[in-house]
Amino acid sequence: MRKAPRQQRSQVMVNTILEAATRVLAQRGWANFKTNEVAEVAGISIGSLYQYFPDKLGLAEEIRKRHLSAVLAALSNSAHGEAATTLELRVTRLIDGVIAVHAVDQALHRVLLKEVPFVTVANGEEFEREYQGRYRELIAVSAGAIPNASDEVAARVLAAAVEGVVHAAARHGELKSALLKRELAHLVIAYLRVRA
Amino acid sequence: MRKAPRQQRSQVMVNTILEAATRVLAQRGWANFKTNEVAEVAGISIGSLYQYFPDKLGLAEEIRKRHLSAVLAALSNSAHGEAATTLELRVTRLIDGVIAVHAVDQALHRVLLKEVPFVTVANGEEFEREYQGRYRELIAVSAGAIPNASDEVAARVLAAAVEGVVHAAARHGELKSALLKRELAHLVIAYLRVRA
Amino acid sequence: MRKAPRQQRSQVMVNTILEAATRVLAQRGWANFKTNEVAEVAGISIGSLYQYFPDKLGLAEEIRKRHLSAVLAALSNSAHGEAATTLELRVTRLIDGVIAVHAVDQALHRVLLKEVPFVTVANGEEFEREYQGRYRELIAVSAGAIPNASDEVAARVLAAAVEGVVHAAARHGELKSALLKRELAHLVIAYLRVRA
Amino acid sequence: MRKAPRQQRSQVMVNTILEAATRVLAQRGWANFKTNEVAEVAGISIGSLYQYFPDKLGLAEEIRKRHLSAVLAALSNSAHGEAATTLELRVTRLIDGVIAVHAVDQALHRVLLKEVPFVTVANGEEFEREYQGRYRELIAVSAGAIPNASDEVAARVLAAAVEGVVHAAARHGELKSALLKRELAHLVIAYLRVRA
DNA sequence: CATGAATGAGCGTTCATTCAT
DNA sequence: GATGAATGAACGCTCATTCAT
Numbered sequence: 127m128r129k130a131p132r133q134q135r136s137q138v139m140v141n142t143i144l145e146a147a148t149r150v151l152a153q154r155g156w157a158n159f160k161t162n163e164v165a166e167v168a169g170i171s172i173g174s175l176y177q178y179f180p181d182k183l184g185l186a187e188e189i190r191k192r193h194l195s196a197v198l199a200a201l202s203n204s205a206h207g208e209a210a211t212t213l214e215l216r217v218t219r220l221i222d223g224v225i226a227v228h229a230v231d232q233a234l235h236r237v238l239l240k241e242v243p244f245v246t247v248a249n250g251e252e253f254e255r256e257y258q259g260r261y262r263e264l265i266a267v268s269a270g271a272i273p274n275a276s277d278e279v280a281a282r283v284l285a286a287a288v289e290g291v292v293h294a295a296a297r298h299g300e301l302k303s304a305l306l307k308r309e310l311a312h313l314v315i316a317y318l319r320v321r322a
Numbered sequence: 323m324r325k326a327p328r329q330q331r332s333q334v335m336v337n338t339i340l341e342a343a344t345r346v347l348a349q350r351g352w353a354n355f356k357t358n359e360v361a362e363v364a365g366i367s368i369g370s371l372y373q374y375f376p377d378k379l380g381l382a383e384e385i386r387k388r389h390l391s392a393v394l395a396a397l398s399n400s401a402h403g404e405a406a407t408t409l410e411l412r413v414t415r416l417i418d419g420v421i422a423v424h425a426v427d428q429a430l431h432r433v434l435l436k437e438v439p440f441v442t443v444a445n446g447e448e449f450e451r452e453y454q455g456r457y458r459e460l461i462a463v464s465a466g467a468i469p470n471a472s473d474e475v476a477a478r479v480l481a482a483a484v485e486g487v488v489h490a491a492a493r494h495g496e497l498k499s500a501l502l503k504r505e506l507a508h509l510v511i512a513y514l515r516v517r518a
Numbered sequence: 519m520r521k522a523p524r525q526q527r528s529q530v531m532v533n534t535i536l537e538a539a540t541r542v543l544a545q546r547g548w549a550n551f552k553t554n555e556v557a558e559v560a561g562i563s564i565g566s567l568y569q570y571f572p573d574k575l576g577l578a579e580e581i582r583k584r585h586l587s588a589v590l591a592a593l594s595n596s597a598h599g600e601a602a603t604t605l606e607l608r609v610t611r612l613i614d615g616v617i618a619v620h621a622v623d624q625a626l627h628r629v630l631l632k633e634v635p636f637v638t639v640a641n642g643e644e645f646e647r648e649y650q651g652r653y654r655e656l657i658a659v660s661a662g663a664i665p666n667a668s669d670e671v672a673a674r675v676l677a678a679a680v681e682g683v684v685h686a687a688a689r690h691g692e693l694k695s696a697l698l699k700r701e702l703a704h705l706v707i708a709y710l711r712v713r714a
Numbered sequence: 715m716r717k718a719p720r721q722q723r724s725q726v727m728v729n730t731i732l733e734a735a736t737r738v739l740a741q742r743g744w745a746n747f748k749t750n751e752v753a754e755v756a757g758i759s760i761g762s763l764y765q766y767f768p769d770k771l772g773l774a775e776e777i778r779k780r781h782l783s784a785v786l787a788a789l790s791n792s793a794h795g796e797a798a799t800t801l802e803l804r805v806t807r808l809i810d811g812v813i814a815v816h817a818v819d820q821a822l823h824r825v826l827l828k829e830v831p832f833v834t835v836a837n838g839e840e841f842e843r844e845y846q847g848r849y850r851e852l853i854a855v856s857a858g859a860i861p862n863a864s865d866e867v868a869a870r871v872l873a874a875a876v877e878g879v880v881h882a883a884a885r886h887g888e889l890k891s892a893l894l895k896r897e898l899a900h901l902v903i904a905y906l907r908v909r910a
Numbered sequence: 911c912a913t914g915a916a917t918g919a920g921c922g923t924t925c926a927t928t929c930a931t
Numbered sequence: 932g933a934t935g936a937a938t939g940a941a942c943g944c945t946c947a948t949t950c951a952t
Contacts, residue, residue, distance in 0.1 A: 133914070135952090155439075157353055161943060171917045176944065242435050249500035278503060283404015283487050285503045291479050305472060309479045332932090357926060368927085369933045378926065527931090527936070547831075549745055553922060563938045568923065634830050668893060675879050675897045682878015683871050697864060701871045708904035728923095749947060759913045760948085805948065918951075928938075 128180045142168045152234035155243035190238045197227045217314045232296040261285045268318040338364050348430035352437035386434045386480045392418045393423045413510045454481045464514040520572045534560045544626035548633035582630045589619045609706045624688040653677045660710040730828040740822035744829035778826045782841045785815045805902045820884040846873045
């Protein structure tokens with residue numbers, strides 16, 4: 127962001143811009159994300175937009191930053207309710223969390239992760255690592271005894287598999303299907319059991 | 323495509339264009355896919371390009387159509403070697419096939435499926451159904467007895483999970499990791515066993 | 519220039535653009551030199567302009583290149599009429615040449631040399647050296663015998679002095695004043711005589 | 715200027731602005747002279763700047779006005795030291811003065827005279843006349859007897875010639891070359907002698 | 911008076927597409 | 932059919948200037 131918004135008026139403006147930009151980005155995709163339209167939707171002038179954001183990409187990155195924070199927060203919350211005693215319960219909770227994340231604004235999520243370029247590769251990978259953390263925990267818990275060398279790979283496999291399934295479901299509007307959720311849980315649990 | 327190329331000369335031209343376009347699309351991505359560059363790379367005039375393709379998107383869609391056909395064919399081939407007797411072997415073969423598909427030109431594959439817009443949703447779904455066929459077979463074979471109502475969902479879950487894992491691997495250049503392949507196989511087999 | 523104009527049509531277009539751009543540049547100055555106005559004045563589309571010139575500066579530089587060539591040519595011509603026997607005649611001719619150069623389009627000349635940035639410093643200096651060549655000749659001829667170490671500096675002084683006077687005259691519309699011309703000639707000759 | 719600053723506080727503000735603007739103008743040139751940067755450098759708000767100056771050009775003109783006054787003052791000073799008895803001494807002093815003027819801040823001088831537009835032509839000419847005064851004196855002194863009709867023109871020629879040489883020298887960073895200074899003095903003296 | 915957030919006309923440039931040759 | 936010069940709407944972004952606080 128170009129300048130820190132000090133006054134209250136500025137804070138409002140930045141939020142207005144970000145909200146409008148989020149809407150436009152989700153609706154149109156990165157390729158058709160136009161700064162002038164953002165300003166129009168936000169009801170402000172294009173000049174004001176550029177007072178707070180260095181350029182188009184900077185604006186989108188700020189949106190992504192906030193969105194991914196929210197995603198990780200939501201995932202964390204879904205984990206730390208009452209202590210989950212059974213593996214089934216743990217897995218169900220994780221899946222619920224992931225689904226919840228995609229349910230909020232799947233289009234935005236998709237655009238932010240697949241279309242908006244990552245200027246720094248590291249930036250995207252940092253989120254990925256944090257994101258996979260939950261799966262690593264799951265594997266650590268389910269593995270009866272000693273940590274295995276393949277645990278790291280297993281966490282990545284699990285994360286990618288769940289992501290793949292939830293993304294596909296989101297694309298088809300099946301995010302709320304109980305049947306699908308059950309099958310996905312089976313998949314995860316079966317894998318964890320086999321590894322134990 | 324704008325017109326069916328009847329004559330041989332035209333056929334050659336269409337192929338030339340498609341090859342050049344494929345190269346450009348894979349290299350530059352959809353956002354930087356420029357018709358003028360395609361014509362230049364193909365060594366023909368931009369006018370000729372528009373003789374055979376209605377617009378930029380039409381050109382990309384033709385590329386996708388051909389690519390997806392090739393993908394399905396490759397997948398089919400990987401299935402019908404010598405009769406696969408064990409479940410492990412079947413699964414390994416399927417995974418090998420999927421990996422092979424992504425290995426050939428992962429950049430192109432990615433662009434075609436994630437960036438180039440689907441004008442008709444149906445268009446993408448048709449391929450998806452066919453693609454899931456292999457997974458349906460797997461479930462049918464592994465299920466000991468009677469077909470279950472959840473088989474259809476299971477196939478979709480399995481397809482999406484494998485896709486997710488392989489895509490993620492491709493993105494990180496780990497497509498050839500034997501360890502990853504093994505874990506992915508475990509995931510699939512564990513799931514199939516649990517369902518049986 | 520972006521692409522070499524092969525066809526006759528292109529040649530015409532390039533000339534049309536350059537003529538319009540020259541007019542606009544002379545009239546408005548570099549700061550208000552707008553590519554869209556050039557296109558409008560030329561009666562062509564802005565796209566066509568960018569087909570032949572890489573950017574605004576490239577266009578201006580092409581104009582400068584051609585103008586400076588014309589300047590040097592004019593100066594050369596003014597030198598090589600009948601053999602000038604007397605020093606007075608030589609000096610008069612050189613001054614006439616310089617005045618003629620500025621008389622054609624003094625505004626353009628000014629803009630091109632003082633406003634349009636020189637991307638490469640060398641570029642401007644090359645012209646300057648060639649331009650000073652005439653003065654170096656003059657000094658060589660007028661010096662009776664041995665070349666002096668200060669000849670080079672003297673040429674620069676002479677060139678800059680004549681330039682300064684003619685520029686100032688141009689600015690005040692006195693380029694045709696015979697009186698001024700005579701005084702300038704006296705200045706030059708006096709200096710040459712003193713050095714001899 | 716928009717309003718005469720009566721109070722002391724205002725005087726300070728105006729000076730602060732002008733100093734900052736001078737620095738920015740010299741550093742960036744007229745084309746990149748931005749009012750917002752001036753305000754920032756001055757440590758005041760852009761609103762305050764517009765309280766005292768009607769617009770960007772007005773600000774630059776005020777700077778020019780003050781600079782040219784300083785130039786004339788410096789030139790006057792250089793003339794009225796101890797009485798200069800010989801012509802050589804007089805000429806040397808004048809040249810020293812002109813060089814000194816350009817040496818102080820040649821970038822600013824250049825920008826102010828060549829880039830910042832003169833809204834009224836008269837504005838520039840007034841300075842020019844005063845500036846030429848010193849040369850008129852020189853001619854008057856050196857001419858043995860009766861004033862000549864061409865004296866006025868000669869003064870202009872001399873002024874423009876010296877200006878041209880010093881400007882060129884400044885552009886090439888040769889303002890301190892003793893050799894150049896000597897040759898310039900020879901030029902001036904030779905001319906004055908011839909006219910006597 | 912001072913502030914600085916807000917404005918918006920307008921710039922340079924791109925690139926999908928057309929159509930005269 | 933083939934060509935490629937020509938088109939022009941549309942984009943991202945700047946910066947002189949205003950005016951509510």
